[in-house]
Amino acid sequence: MKKVFLPIFVLTWIIVLTGLWLVQPGNSSSSVLEYVFIGVLLVFFIMGIYLAYGRIKRKKQGLPEEDELSRKVAQKAAAISYYLSLFLWLVLIYMQSHVIINIKWLFSTGMIGMAIIFVISWVIINNRGINDEK
Amino acid sequence: MMKNRMKELRARYDLTQNDLAVKVKVRRETIVFLEKGKYNPSLKLAYDISKVFEHKIEDVFIFDEE
Numbered sequence: 001m002k003k004v005f006l007p008i009f010v011l012t013w014i015i016v017l018t019g020l021w022l023v024q025p026g027n028s029s030s031s032v033l034e035y036v037f038i039g040v041l042l043v044f045f046i047m048g049i050y051l052a053y054g055r056i057k058r059k060k061q062g063l064p065e066e067d068e069l070s071r072k073v074a075q076k077a078a079a080i081s082y083y084l085s086l087f088l089w090l091v092l093i094y095m096q097s098h099v100i101i102n103i104k105w106l107f108s109t110g111m112i113g114m115a116i117i118f119v120i121s122w123v124i125i126n127n128r129g130i131n132d133e134k
Numbered sequence: 135m136m137k138n139r140m141k142e143l144r145a146r147y148d149l150t151q152n153d154l155a156v157k158v159k160v161r162r163e164t165i166v167f168l169e170k171g172k173y174n175p176s177l178k179l180a181y182d183i184s185k186v187f188e189h190k191i192e193d194v195f196i197f198d199e200e
Contacts, residue, residue, distance in 0.1 A: 058161060061152065067160040068176055069167060129172025 011048045014041060040112055072130050077122035085114045137196045141169045143187040158182040
Protein backbone atom coordinates (compact mmCIF):
# COMPACT_ATOMS: atom_id res chain seq x y z
CA MET A 1 0.00 0.00 0.00
CA LYS A 2 2.99 2.25 0.68
CA LYS A 3 3.80 2.25 -3.04
CA VAL A 4 0.29 3.43 -3.96
CA PHE A 5 0.77 6.45 -1.74
CA LEU A 6 3.92 7.59 -3.58
CA PRO A 7 2.16 8.77 -6.78
CA ILE A 8 -0.64 10.25 -4.66
CA PHE A 9 1.95 12.12 -2.56
CA VAL A 10 3.67 13.45 -5.71
CA LEU A 11 0.32 14.48 -7.22
CA THR A 12 -0.65 16.32 -4.05
CA TRP A 13 2.62 18.25 -4.14
CA ILE A 14 2.12 19.13 -7.82
CA ILE A 15 -1.36 20.50 -7.00
CA VAL A 16 -0.17 22.42 -3.92
CA LEU A 17 2.89 23.92 -5.63
CA THR A 18 0.96 24.82 -8.79
CA GLY A 19 -1.70 26.47 -6.61
CA LEU A 20 0.93 28.45 -4.68
CA TRP A 21 2.64 29.44 -7.92
CA LEU A 22 -0.63 30.68 -9.42
CA VAL A 23 -1.77 32.70 -6.40
CA GLN A 24 1.60 34.25 -5.56
CA PRO A 25 1.57 38.09 -5.34
CA GLY A 26 2.59 39.94 -8.47
CA ASN A 27 1.74 37.05 -10.76
CA SER A 28 -1.04 38.89 -12.54
CA SER A 29 0.66 38.96 -15.96
CA SER A 30 0.01 35.50 -17.32
CA SER A 31 2.32 34.90 -20.26
CA VAL A 32 1.88 32.22 -22.91
CA LEU A 33 4.78 30.34 -21.32
CA GLU A 34 2.92 30.11 -18.00
CA TYR A 35 -0.08 28.57 -19.76
CA VAL A 36 2.29 26.07 -21.40
CA PHE A 37 3.69 25.16 -17.95
CA ILE A 38 0.20 24.74 -16.53
CA GLY A 39 -0.71 22.54 -19.52
CA VAL A 40 2.37 20.37 -18.97
CA LEU A 41 1.60 20.05 -15.25
CA LEU A 42 -1.97 19.07 -16.13
CA VAL A 43 -0.68 16.34 -18.46
CA PHE A 44 1.61 15.06 -15.68
CA PHE A 45 -1.32 15.14 -13.25
CA ILE A 46 -3.51 13.05 -15.58
CA MET A 47 -0.63 10.62 -16.16
CA GLY A 48 -0.12 10.34 -12.39
CA ILE A 49 -3.80 9.51 -11.88
CA TYR A 50 -3.58 6.89 -14.66
CA LEU A 51 -0.50 5.28 -13.07
CA ALA A 52 -2.01 5.32 -9.58
CA TYR A 53 -5.20 3.74 -10.97
CA GLY A 54 -3.13 1.03 -12.69
CA ARG A 55 -1.33 0.24 -9.43
CA ILE A 56 -4.57 0.00 -7.44
CA LYS A 57 -6.12 -2.22 -10.16
CA ARG A 58 -3.09 -4.55 -10.12
CA LYS A 59 -3.22 -4.69 -6.33
CA LYS A 60 -6.87 -5.81 -6.48
CA GLN A 61 -5.95 -8.54 -9.03
CA GLY A 62 -3.24 -9.88 -6.72
CA LEU A 63 -0.44 -8.64 -8.99
CA PRO A 64 2.52 -6.62 -7.73
CA GLU A 65 2.42 -2.84 -8.14
CA GLU A 66 5.91 -2.95 -9.62
CA ASP A 67 8.31 -5.69 -10.69
CA GLU A 68 11.81 -6.15 -12.10
CA LEU A 69 10.86 -4.83 -15.55
CA SER A 70 9.12 -1.69 -14.27
CA ARG A 71 12.09 -0.96 -11.99
CA LYS A 72 14.54 -1.41 -14.88
CA VAL A 73 12.42 0.85 -17.12
CA ALA A 74 12.39 3.57 -14.43
CA GLN A 75 16.17 3.23 -13.90
CA LYS A 76 16.96 3.39 -17.61
CA ALA A 77 14.59 6.34 -18.14
CA ALA A 78 16.25 8.17 -15.22
CA ALA A 79 19.73 7.50 -16.61
CA ILE A 80 18.85 8.66 -20.14
CA SER A 81 16.92 11.71 -18.95
CA TYR A 82 19.83 12.75 -16.69
CA TYR A 83 22.20 12.56 -19.65
CA LEU A 84 19.83 14.54 -21.92
CA SER A 85 19.08 17.08 -19.17
CA LEU A 86 22.75 18.00 -19.02
CA PHE A 87 22.49 19.15 -22.64
CA LEU A 88 19.26 21.02 -21.89
CA TRP A 89 20.97 22.96 -19.08
CA LEU A 90 23.99 23.64 -21.31
CA VAL A 91 21.70 25.15 -23.93
CA LEU A 92 19.87 27.21 -21.28
CA ILE A 93 23.15 28.46 -19.77
CA TYR A 94 24.38 29.36 -23.26
CA MET A 95 21.10 31.24 -23.91
CA GLN A 96 21.33 32.99 -20.55
CA SER A 97 24.80 34.34 -21.36
CA HIS A 98 23.86 35.47 -24.87
CA VAL A 99 20.21 36.55 -24.57
CA ILE A 100 18.56 38.49 -21.76
CA ILE A 101 16.41 35.90 -20.01
CA ASN A 102 14.40 36.21 -16.82
CA ILE A 103 15.99 33.92 -14.18
CA LYS A 104 12.53 32.62 -13.18
CA TRP A 105 11.87 31.66 -16.81
CA LEU A 106 15.27 29.97 -17.02
CA PHE A 107 14.74 27.74 -13.96
CA SER A 108 11.10 27.01 -14.78
CA THR A 109 12.03 25.96 -18.31
CA GLY A 110 14.92 23.83 -17.03
CA MET A 111 12.84 21.99 -14.46
CA ILE A 112 9.80 21.49 -16.67
CA GLY A 113 12.15 20.41 -19.48
CA MET A 114 13.78 17.81 -17.24
CA ALA A 115 10.38 16.44 -16.27
CA ILE A 116 9.26 16.30 -19.93
CA ILE A 117 12.49 14.50 -20.93
CA PHE A 118 11.98 11.94 -18.15
CA VAL A 119 8.35 11.28 -19.09
CA ILE A 120 9.16 10.92 -22.81
CA SER A 121 12.11 8.59 -22.03
CA TRP A 122 9.90 6.50 -19.72
CA VAL A 123 7.08 6.21 -22.28
CA ILE A 124 9.48 5.18 -25.09
CA ILE A 125 11.37 2.61 -22.99
CA ASN A 126 8.13 1.29 -21.49
CA ASN A 127 6.75 0.66 -24.98
CA ARG A 128 9.93 -0.71 -26.56
CA GLY A 129 10.99 -2.92 -23.66
CA ILE A 130 14.54 -3.57 -22.52
CA ASN A 131 16.65 -6.01 -24.46
CA ASP A 132 20.25 -5.83 -23.27
CA GLU A 133 21.43 -8.14 -26.05
CA LYS A 134 21.00 -5.50 -28.74
CA MET B 135 19.84 -14.33 -28.93
CA MET B 136 17.43 -15.71 -26.36
CA LYS B 137 14.18 -17.31 -27.46
CA ASN B 138 11.53 -18.80 -25.24
CA ARG B 139 8.65 -21.26 -25.36
CA MET B 140 6.49 -19.41 -22.87
CA LYS B 141 3.54 -18.85 -25.19
CA GLU B 142 3.47 -22.50 -26.26
CA LEU B 143 3.77 -23.81 -22.69
CA ARG B 144 1.22 -21.32 -21.39
CA ALA B 145 -1.28 -22.59 -23.97
CA ARG B 146 -0.48 -26.20 -23.04
CA TYR B 147 -1.12 -25.48 -19.36
CA ASP B 148 -4.22 -23.44 -20.27
CA LEU B 149 -2.96 -20.37 -18.46
CA THR B 150 -3.73 -16.76 -19.35
CA GLN B 151 -1.00 -14.13 -19.21
CA ASN B 152 -2.69 -12.81 -16.08
CA ASP B 153 -2.69 -16.27 -14.42
CA LEU B 154 1.03 -16.70 -15.11
CA ALA B 155 1.74 -13.16 -13.88
CA VAL B 156 -0.05 -13.92 -10.58
CA LYS B 157 1.87 -17.21 -10.19
CA VAL B 158 5.31 -15.65 -10.70
CA LYS B 159 4.40 -12.33 -9.02
CA VAL B 160 5.08 -9.93 -11.89
CA ARG B 161 2.87 -7.53 -13.83
CA ARG B 162 0.99 -8.86 -16.87
CA GLU B 163 2.94 -6.41 -19.06
CA THR B 164 6.16 -8.20 -18.10
CA ILE B 165 4.76 -11.52 -19.39
CA VAL B 166 3.74 -9.76 -22.64
CA PHE B 167 7.25 -8.36 -23.11
CA LEU B 168 8.85 -11.72 -22.29
CA GLU B 169 6.71 -13.55 -24.85
CA LYS B 170 7.49 -10.96 -27.51
CA GLY B 171 11.22 -11.30 -26.78
CA LYS B 172 11.46 -7.64 -25.79
CA TYR B 173 12.83 -8.43 -22.35
CA ASN B 174 15.21 -11.02 -20.96
CA PRO B 175 14.19 -12.13 -17.45
CA SER B 176 16.41 -12.27 -14.41
CA LEU B 177 17.62 -15.73 -13.38
CA LYS B 178 15.10 -15.71 -10.51
CA LEU B 179 12.16 -14.92 -12.80
CA ALA B 180 13.33 -17.47 -15.40
CA TYR B 181 13.52 -20.07 -12.62
CA ASP B 182 10.03 -19.18 -11.32
CA ILE B 183 8.51 -19.39 -14.81
CA SER B 184 10.21 -22.73 -15.52
CA LYS B 185 8.93 -24.04 -12.18
CA VAL B 186 5.34 -23.14 -13.12
CA PHE B 187 5.73 -25.07 -16.40
CA GLU B 188 7.53 -27.96 -14.64
CA HIS B 189 10.43 -27.73 -17.09
CA LYS B 190 14.13 -26.98 -16.81
CA ILE B 191 15.15 -23.37 -17.45
CA GLU B 192 17.04 -24.35 -20.62
CA ASP B 193 13.90 -26.04 -21.97
CA VAL B 194 11.84 -22.86 -21.59
CA PHE B 195 14.49 -20.26 -22.42
CA ILE B 196 16.59 -21.27 -25.40
CA PHE B 197 19.85 -19.51 -26.12
CA ASP B 198 20.42 -19.31 -29.84
CA GLU B 199 24.14 -18.73 -30.47
CA GLU B 200 23.55 -17.53 -34.03
